[in-house]
Amino acid sequence: MGRTLFDKVWDAHVVEALPGDNALLAIDRIIAIEITTPQPAAEIAERFGDRLFDTSSIVALIDHISPAKDTETAIQGQALRKWAKAHDVVFYDIGNNGICHVVIPERGWVEPGMTLICGDSHTCTHGAFGAFALGIGSSVQCGAMLAGSIIQKRQKVIRINVEGTMHPSATAKDLALTVIATLGFQGGTGAVIEYHGSTIRALSMEERMTLCNMAIEAGATTGMIEPDETTIEYLRGREAQPKGEAFEKKAAYWRTLRSDPDATYERTIDIDGSKIRTVVSWGTNPGESVSIDAVVPNGDASSLEYMDLKPGTPMRGIAIDQAFIGSCTNARISDLRAAAEIFKGRKVAVPTIVTPGSQAVKRQAEHEGLHDIFQDAGALWTHSSCGPCLGMSMGVVAPGMRIISSTNRNFRNRMGTGGRVHLATPVVVAASAILGRIATPDELPAEVHA
Amino acid sequence: MIVSGSVVALRQENLDTDQMYPGKYLSLITRKDLGRLLFEAFPKGRELFESHRDASIFVTGENVGCGSSREHAVWALNDWGIRAVIAPSFARIFHENCYSNGVVPVVVTDKAALDECFSAKTLEIDVDNEVVRKDGREIARFTLDPLRKDFILHGGFLEYMATKVDQVRAWREKAPVA
Numbered sequence: 001m002g003r004t005l006f007d008k009v010w011d012a013h014v015v016e017a018l019p020g021d022n023a024l025l026a027i028d029r030i031i032a033i034e035i036t037t038p039q040p041a042a043e044i045a046e047r048f049g050d051r052l053f054d055t056s057s058i059v060a061l062i063d064h065i066s067p068a069k070d071t072e073t074a075i076q077g078q079a080l081r082k083w084a085k086a087h088d089v090v091f092y093d094i095g096n097n098g099i100c101h102v103v104i105p106e107r108g109w110v111e112p113g114m115t116l117i118c119g120d121s122h123t124c125t126h127g128a129f130g131a132f133a134l135g136i137g138s139s140v141q142c143g144a145m146l147a148g149s150i151i152q153k154r155q156k157v158i159r160i161n162v163e164g165t166m167h168p169s170a171t172a173k174d175l176a177l178t179v180i181a182t183l184g185f186q187g188g189t190g191a192v193i194e195y196h197g198s199t200i201r202a203l204s205m206e207e208r209m210t211l212c213n214m215a216i217e218a219g220a221t222t223g224m225i226e227p228d229e230t231t232i233e234y235l236r237g238r239e240a241q242p243k244g245e246a247f248e249k250k251a252a253y254w255r256t257l258r259s260d261p262d263a264t265y266e267r268t269i270d271i272d273g274s275k276i277r278t279v280v281s282w283g284t285n286p287g288e289s290v291s292i293d294a295v296v297p298n299g300d301a302s303s304l305e306y307m308d309l310k311p312g313t314p315m316r317g318i319a320i321d322q323a324f325i326g327s328c329t330n331a332r333i334s335d336l337r338a339a340a341e342i343f344k345g346r347k348v349a350v351p352t353i354v355t356p357g358s359q360a361v362k363r364q365a366e367h368e369g370l371h372d373i374f375q376d377a378g379a380l381w382t383h384s385s386c387g388p389c390l391g392m393s394m395g396v397v398a399p400g401m402r403i404i405s406s407t408n409r410n411f412r413n414r415m416g417t418g419g420r421v422h423l424a425t426p427v428v429v430a431a432s433a434i435l436g437r438i439a440t441p442d443e444l445p446a447e448v449h450a
Numbered sequence: 451m452i453v454s455g456s457v458v459a460l461r462q463e464n465l466d467t468d469q470m471y472p473g474k475y476l477s478l479i480t481r482k483d484l485g486r487l488l489f490e491a492f493p494k495g496r497e498l499f500e501s502h503r504d505a506s507i508f509v510t511g512e513n514v515g516c517g518s519s520r521e522h523a524v525w526a527l528n529d530w531g532i533r534a535v536i537a538p539s540f541a542r543i544f545h546e547n548c549y550s551n552g553v554v555p556v557v558v559t560d561k562a563a564l565d566e567c568f569s570a571k572t573l574e575i576d577v578d579n580e581v582v583r584k585d586g587r588e589i590a591r592f593t594l595d596p597l598r599k600d601f602i603l604h605g606g607f608l609e610y611m612a613t614k615v616d617q618v619r620a621w622r623e624k625a626p627v628a
Contacts, residue, residue: 189513
């Protein structure tokens with residue numbers, strides 16, 4: 001019987017079948033971040049003689065809060081720093097770091113066929129490479145640091161076929177939000193989503209990462225995309241990848257990681273890629289999203305109340321108080337280039353923050369002069385951080401403030417207690433920042449060149 | 451093993467972990483005393499828990515624990531005294547985090563049985579036999595993952611993992627893929 005991409009990666013990592021359809025699954029890569037690693041590190045030090053299974057499988061970095069903003073985050077960062085040094089673990093410190101889901105791919109630490117975990121729910125991002133990558137809690141991370149493996153149930157696999165050429169105004173984020181709206185906010189629970197089809201094959205690696213990043217927002221364990229030449233060319237020459245023959249040997253294996261034509265899926269969902277249009281969220285979870293041309297639906301009453309919205313109100317035109325471009329969803333160089341196109345020669349109407357996904361992205365953006373465009377527009381250009389996405393730092397909103405954001409979660413209180421979040425693509429955030437209301441770039445007056 | 455005690459019930463679907471434990475406190479590296487921060491940014495939840503100081507069983511709606519992987523949410527619930535969560539469905543990571551901390555995740559999908567849980571002052575959860583009782587009467591049956599149930603009953607998830615080290619190492623040496 002044919003096997004799915006997921007099956008092939010899974011089967012290649014099963015050490016032992018365990019009761020209850022569980023497997024002891026070997027883990028190739030552990031991303032150790034400052035928020036969720038000090039706890040398991042302390043546990044292993046206290047109870048298991050500070051022995052790690054394989055330090056070369058671990059990559060550590062200062063991720064969410066960079067640099068420390070207060071005593072607690074300084075303690076946290078220092079705990080990770082000392083631990084990484086003591087165990088000779090690869091470590092990206094402030095200045096050379098960024099959001100882990102941006103840094104790990106750009107350094108080449110994730111690759112097709114790999115199993116990868118991190119104590120962060122958006123670890124599904126790395127499935128874009130055809131890896132089985134999942135977010136886990138600190139305890140499971142502890143087990144993996146100790147024994148190089150996790151206990152995991154074999155997953156159901158949902159196939160999502162997306163065919164057709166995307167409209168020029170549609171982005172991978174719009175596709176991601178469309179998938180969530182189609183599956184439902186918990187429609188993917190207990191399953192892996194495999195994305196297939198011509199639309200997916202045409203996506204760049206950065207776009208694939210944006211798409212897979214939001215698999216968790218449909219409840220899915222992860223998203224996965226078959227590796228192809230786009231994947232291989234992205235990884236070629238990256239820091240953690242070998243060169244020459246050794247790389248070609250790996251690439252030859254990666255090319256075999258395809259879903260068999262007769263592979264069976266728990267279910268298959270077809271999406272017409274040519275019909276994807278700009279999507280924006282109205283409610284308090286990413287499933288509560290609609291076309292930007294739609295009106296606020298007669299949805300969940302408590303979501304409407306929290307968001308202070310009335311059904312029937314056009315999404316376009318909702319006044320905003322702040323705008324944010326950043327996060328593991330949409331802060332890679334292609335996102336910043338797209339946003340810069342919109343900001344160029346224009347001025348923001350509301351406080352706007354642009355936060356690159358990594359320091360490498362920051363440097364590239366500055367090399368291209370994008371930082372001047374953002375700052376000429378009146379936006380705040382920062383260093384890399386998770387920032388206000390999860391309400392931790394650098395631009396958290398006040399109660400009642402409405403923010404349009406290129407992030408992945410519009411939960412209540414997420415970007416600040418009492419804050420109201422509308423999820424959108426970088427270009428929609430940029431256009432909205434300029435007009436002070438939810439808007440698309442085509443609503444903007446012609447560029448004003450100074 | 452029996453988990454019995456008073457119930458705190460919050461009728462809400464998609465109760466995400468940002469509500470249970472705000473992101474701004476992810477800066478703490480301790481796993482202790484986090485109950486003081488439980489629902490800190492979500493007044494409705496906080497007030498409810500404040501008025502149920504002695505609760506040990508938390509009943510809530512579908513997709514509990516969705517969103518962030520932060521185990522802090524379960525550490526905070528546990529510190530409050532919560533020993534079991536009853537809901538019609540659990541988000542994957544939160545589900546696992548409950549098991550990891552000995553908090554019994556009880557899936558009750560039957561609407562009538564769930565209503566009984568919501569309206570209960572106290573409940574009794576018989577973990578060995580996978581039964582929920584109210585006033586001595588069985589109101590629901592549930593299923594636990596057999597392996598993880600064993601960790602709840604006898605502890606030792608990490609001790610179990612530690613026993614696997616040599617086996618995983620041996621497997622690694624033979625593994626076809628680098």
